[in-house]
Amino acid sequence: MERTLIIIKPDGVERNLIGPIITRFEQRGLKIIGMKLVRVSDELARKHYAIHEGKPFFEPLIAYITSAPVVVMALEGPQAIQAARNTIGATKPVEAAPGSIRGDFGMMVGRNLVHGSDSVENGEAEIALWFAESELVSYERVLDRWILE
Ligand code: DAT
Ligand code: MG
Numbered sequence: 001m002e003r004t005l006i007i008i009k010p011d012g013v014e015r016n017l018i019g020p021i022i023t024r025f026e027q028r029g030l031k032i033i034g035m036k037l038v039r040v041s042d043e044l045a046r047k048h049y050a051i052h053e054g055k056p057f058f059e060p061l062i063a064y065i066t067s068a069p070v071v072v073m074a075l076e077g078p079q080a081i082q083a084a085r086n087t088i089g090a091t092k093p094v095e096a097a098p099g100s101i102r103g104d105f106g107m108m109v110g111r112n113l114v115h116g117s118d119s120v121e122n123g124e125a126e127i128a129l130w131f132a133e134s135e136l137v138s139y140e141r142v143l144d145r146w147i148l149e
Contacts, residue, residue: 002080005126007115010068018071024087024101025075029147034074034136040066047129064110074127074136081123084116
């Protein structure tokens with residue numbers, strides 16, 4: 001089963017969109033195996049976005065992600081990476097499909113509401129960066145047989 005790290009970014013929290021955003025993932029069938037509200041340190045932000053270091057948008061990105069609390073979640077499911085990224089939508093909200101989170105709630109790339117891991121390896125690495133093993137919960141959902149075949 002794949003696992004992906006999802007972050008509801010500061011704009012999602014400040015705009016009271018935590019519930020609607022979580023609902024998208026819940027309704028899709030992705031299982032929440034970890035979740036918490038975090039005030040992101042500069043150090044953690046730079047580690048999380050290390051791949052983008054040196055790009056022109058890097059410093060604004062760090063300022064944005066550390067500007068208010070975020071909700072961070074570990075989600076599990078078959079092809080969870082792709083499922084979550086499709087639910088999130090394209091990086092630039094104006095290019096994101098209607099029905100996706102960014103396509104329904106966003107306008108600007110620097111206020112694009114949600115992060116989702118982009119590969120299985122990065123999903124595992126990001127979950128390890130943001131969560132202690134003891135914060136991840138393994139459980140069976142009664143409805144799983146109607147979501148997973
Ligand atoms: P994604 O968040 O869709 O995985 P990414 O990993 O390429 O996108 O970039 C991480 C974040 O950096 C993205 O959510 C918003 C910001 N970003 C990316 N490309 C940008 C650009 N061309 N201008 C401004 N910000 C950008
Ligand atoms: Mg990315």
